[in-house]
Amino acid sequence: GHLIWVEHGRKAAVLISFFEQLSTATRDGIKAVSMVMGQPYQSAVRKMLPNADIVFDRFHVMQNYCLLIKKERAKAFRNGSHEDKKMLKGTLFLLLKNAHKLDERQSDRLGDLLESNKTLCIVYMLKEQLQAIWDEPCYKSMVKALEAWCDLAKSTRILSLCNYADALLDRKVGVCNYAKYKLTNARVEAGNVSIGLLRRRARGIRDIEYFKLKIRQTSVPDTHSTFYPNIKLM
Structure with missing residues (x-):
């Protein structure tokens, strides 16, 4: 779970430069890569790790669906009556939050x-049903559940749902590879939160190289005291 590399940029060339620093044996030993659904990351992995499976991060799949919910709620608010707007006011968190947490x-x-x-x-x-897809025990059953969900979404004839279902079907293999590896970006996302806090505390970054150094420093837990090196920290 430790950070091993950090670089500025989100282009394919940036990720390729990381893979080029690995030995051939290490690259060949990578079985799967969890990632967001950005095309540059997919291109880099497919070029440098042709035998590795891509696993699209569960959080980002659901995050995109939450954006759909926000847009539909905003549309309902714009087109609604005074009573509708009163009903909709302050309800976004109710639609986004999991039902069992309410x-x-x-x-x-x-x-x-x-x-x-x-x-x-x-x-x-459909949001509640979509979340259940990740509970499927194997790849084949997850594919079947995803396809059934997409058919149901398309049958509603709601344009945003139809477009989302089409995008999900295009990425079906990457989404359902979760059943094989149970991989997510959770640790990376936790690191991104720490990087965001570091950036805010700095109140502006002038030196990117120094910033990367600070990111590395904060990502490594202290195991020994600086002043008392013989004392192991808990």
Whole structure:
């Protein structure tokens, strides 16, 4: 879980430069790579690790769906009556939060909202079903569940859902490779949070190389005291 490399940029060439620093044996030993769905990362992995499977990060797949929910709610707010807008106000977190994490009052309010808006009801129910896909025990059953979900999404004839389903089908293999490896970007995302905090504390970065050095420093846990090297830190 330790950070082993950091570089500025999100282009394929940046990731390729990392793979070029690895030995051939190390590259050949990589079985799978978890990543966001950006095309540059896919291109770099397919070029440098042709035998490795790509696993699209579960969080980012669901994050894209949450963007869909936000857009549908915003559309409903724009086109709604005064009463509709009153009902929709302050409800975004209810639509995005997992159902089992809502208290009784929040669940009742969400129920009223979904009862009053058919499109949001459909989008929300499909969100709950989409999350269940990652509980499938194997690759084949996950593919089957994903295809069934996409068919259901398309049958609603809601444009945003149809477009999302098409995009998901295009990336079906990468999404369902999760069932083989159970890989996510969780550790990387935790590191990104730390980098964001470091950037904010610095209040502006003038020296990128120094910034990368600080990122490396904060990513390595202290195991011994600087002043008392014989004392092991817990």
